[in-house]
Amino acid sequence: EAQVTQNPRYLITVTGKKLTVTCSQNMNHEYMSWYRQDPGLGLRQIYYSMNVEVTDKGDVPEGYKVSRKEKRNFPLILESPSPNQTSLYFCASSSRQGLIYEQYFGPGTRLTVT
């Protein structure tokens, strides 16, 4: 089954404790991205990756890091989480076939930083 998986699905942590949210896709997609969703703001892109070893900042990259060492994986790293990073996070992937490439979303990770 074609899918994007994220782990963990729920996470409660404390300020300053480094964490990683994993993302993996099995569709051989080149393009992967991370979004955060906050009430009234929709989804905002954090980072994206066009292919292995190619990453770039989205709209709200501050406080986040990513890496793309393998095509299927795109982890999101919070080196020193803060309460304003409490949010719902989505990983997404798509192929690069012109404009008609819908993004496939993971199930989401709900992060709470206290």
Place this chain on the structure above:
Amino acid sequence: AQKITQTQPGMFVQEKEAVTLDCTYDTSDQSYGLFWYKQPSSGEMIFLIYQGSYDEQNATEGRYSLNFQKARKSANLVISASQLGDSAMYFCAMREVNNNDMRFGAGTRLTVKP
């Protein structure tokens, strides 16, 4: 920068009636794609429909159709014969051909009343 506006934070519709969710966008590019996603209370993002800027006909997918008015830069989603299961958040999104990010609107919460 491209921008997506959804002016209806919440909408109500009677079961079996049609409803239109508004979306306007701002771009200076000629080539772009418009997307609608549904997010039920369970949280996942479900792709509904796509419209390309050069498509002459409005996109349709089952009970979903996209009312595309290019000159007015609007891409409204029309849901016909609403069902209780249509109650969800709906997001409009856009990607430009020369841009690597997808921008989302703030969303519209649709409630279908029995």
